[in-house]
Amino acid sequence: MSTIFALGSGTPPAGVALIRLSGPAAGPTLKALTNRPLPAPRHTSLRRLHDPRTGTLLDTALTLWFPAPASFTGEDCVELHLHGSPAVVAGVLDALSAMPGLHPAEAGEFTRRAFLNGRIDLTQAEALSDLIVAETAAQRDQALTNASGRLRAKAESWRHHLLTLLADAEADLDFAEEEADVAAGLATVRHRVAPLLAELDSALASADSGARVRDGLTIAVIGPPNAGKSSLVNALAARDVAIVTPHAGTTRDIIEVPLNLGGVPAIVLDTAGLRDSTDPVEAEGIARARARAASADLILLLGEESIDVPGSVLKIRNKIDLSEERPGDHGSHVALSATTGAGLDSLLDRLIAWARAQMPPGEPALVTHARHVHWLSTAREDLRAAQRQPDPVLRAESLRLAVRALGRLTGAVDAEAVLDQIFSRFCIGK
Numbered sequence: 031m032s033t034i035f036a037l038g039s040g041t042p043p044a045g046v047a048l049i050r051l052s053g054p055a056a057g058p059t060l061k062a063l064t065n066r067p068l069p070a071p072r073h074t075s076l077r078r079l080h081d082p083r084t085g086t087l088l089d090t091a092l093t094l095w096f097p098a099p100a101s102f103t104g105e106d107c108v109e110l111h112l113h114g115s116p117a118v119v120a121g122v123l124d125a126l127s128a129m130p131g132l133h134p135a136e137a138g139e140f141t142r143r144a145f146l147n148g149r150i151d152l153t154q155a156e157a158l159s160d161l162i163v164a165e166t167a168a169q170r171d172q173a174l175t176n177a178s179g180r181l182r183a184k185a186e187s188w189r190h191h192l193l194t195l196l197a198d199a200e201a202d203l204d205f206a207e208e209e210a211d212v213a214a215g216l217a218t219v220r221h222r223v224a225p226l227l228a229e230l231d232s233a234l235a236s237a238d239s240g241a242r243v244r245d246g247l248t249i250a251v252i253g254p255p256n257a258g259k260s261s262l263v264n265a266l267a268a269r270d271v272a273i274v275t276p277h278a279g280t281t282r283d284i285i286e287v288p289l290n291l292g293g294v295p296a297i298v299l300d301t302a303g304l305r306d307s308t309d310p311v312e313a314e315g316i317a318r319a320r321a322r323a324a325s326a327d328l329i330l331l332l333g334e335e336s337i338d339v340p341g342s343v344l345k346i347r348n349k350i351d352l353s354e355e356r357p358g359d360h361g362s363h364v365a366l367s368a369t370t371g372a373g374l375d376s377l378l379d380r381l382i383a384w385a386r387a388q389m390p391p392g393e394p395a396l397v398t399h400a401r402h403v404h405w406l407s408t409a410r411e412d413l414r415a416a417q418r419q420p421d422p423v424l425r426a427e428s429l430r431l432a433v434r435a436l437g438r439l440t441g442a443v444d445a446e447a448v449l450d451q452i453f454s455r456f457c458i459g460k
């Protein structure tokens with residue numbers, strides 16, 4: 031195994047910069063940089079770092095030594111907490127590049143090593159990747175609980191339970207000759223698989239909310255041309271994201287704007303004004319607007335007319351600066367002015383209350399990725415097949431397939447195929 035190093039903190043200048051190393055050369059490298067024996071494991075020690083080639087002083091740094099296996103990657107690790115200056119960081123990285131056996135890390139390579147050394151499983155790696163990009167409290171809570179290995183623990187206990195069941199089913203194959211034995215074998219499997227199926231059902235039931243927290247609730251802004259949809263989206267985002275003009279038919283492509291609704295992540299979609307259009311470009315925009323509205327969690331409908339859409343609709347009366355109406359939440363609709371901002375707070379209050387109501391109470395979701403859904407549903411199908419299968423050989427095979435599906439969920443089996451996909455989403459130094 032080679033030894034990798036990377037800047038783990040953001041681009042300098044910053045208060046502090048963190049460089050981490052992982053691999054067998056980490057310890058010798060620290061000794062060479064400090065010209066001293068290794069510090070006590072897991073204790074900070076202040077050390078002068080010199081370039082081993084020239085003896086030049088590079089920085090005075092807090093150093094940490096994590097001998098294997100009690101480290102993030104499971105390998106020997108070193109952390110250097112440096113002054114966050116571009117020159118200091120460049121000097122240390124340059125000195126490291128010249129050390130024998132050291133290589134700059136690829137994106138996600140520290141986490142990948144943690145997986146390969148069994149420190150974390152695939153579901154924890156996915157949760158860590160979600161944690162890095164988490165923007166709201168709900169995303170953070172969900173990622174943190176799963177990074178601690180909640181789904182991994184469940185999947186491993188299910189798999190363990192099934193392995194015992196499979197061993198018994200295979201042992202029975204040698205004996206079950208009598209009709210009565212065969213029937214008894216099936217009854218036993220039915221009975222022992224039932225509680226597991228119930229647990230898989232409840233885990234899969236959390237998948238919707240898991241995906242919503244990860245991807246955000248979608249809110250589509252819909253209405254006729256010039257109703258002020260883009261103006262409203264800009265006001266909600268407090269940025270000039272969408273083009274606003276007095277020209278009807280300005281917006282064509284759907285514009286997505288992330289919004290933090292009281293800790294709940296949401297995406298607001300600005301859409302093309304709905305009307306009959308002969309312009310093929312505008313007509314395509316309108317078709318897309320309708321399609322996205324159909325799958326949105328909430329529609330903000332501007333303008334008077336009602337449109338035929340499934341799901342929740344909140345009516346907005348915009349441009350009240352041009353009318354007599356009071357700004358604010360009138361129950362049936364919210365009255366506001368996207369240009370003056372009057373009534374915008376009432377809309378945000380209403381959206382936050384709605385968003386919080388969409389989040390199920392209690393623990394964060396266990397199942398958060400399409401990959402989890404795939405393997406858990408596969409295991410569930412295999413178990414249902416086992417419950418129905420009168421033939422003991424085929425029944426054992428179904429149990430074996432369920433074991434395998436759970437193994438693929440955690441990466442205990444056939445992880446190679448998804449490794450690149452998962453770890454490429456990480457940044458360098460993670």
Ligand SMILES: Nc1nc2c(ncn2[C@@H]2O[C@H](COP(=O)(O)OP(=O)(O)OP(=O)(O)O)[C@@H](O)[C@H]2O)c(=O)[nH]1
Pocket residue numbers: 254255256257258259260261262273274275276277278279280281282301302303304348349350351352366367368369370
């Ligand atoms: N007075 C007033 N004008 C507004 C308000 N909101 C939008 N407008 C104006 O209405 C015109 C259309 O606004 P847009 O935000 O582009 O409307 P849109 O619904 O996105 O229009 P399309 O993308 O063409 O469908 C612009 O001139 C805006 O300045 C408002 O609250 N008050």
Ligand SMILES: [K+]
Pocket residue numbers: 255256274275276277278279280281
């Ligand atoms: K417009």
Ligand SMILES: [Mg+2]
Pocket residue numbers: 259260261272273274280281300301302303
């Ligand atoms: Mg627009």
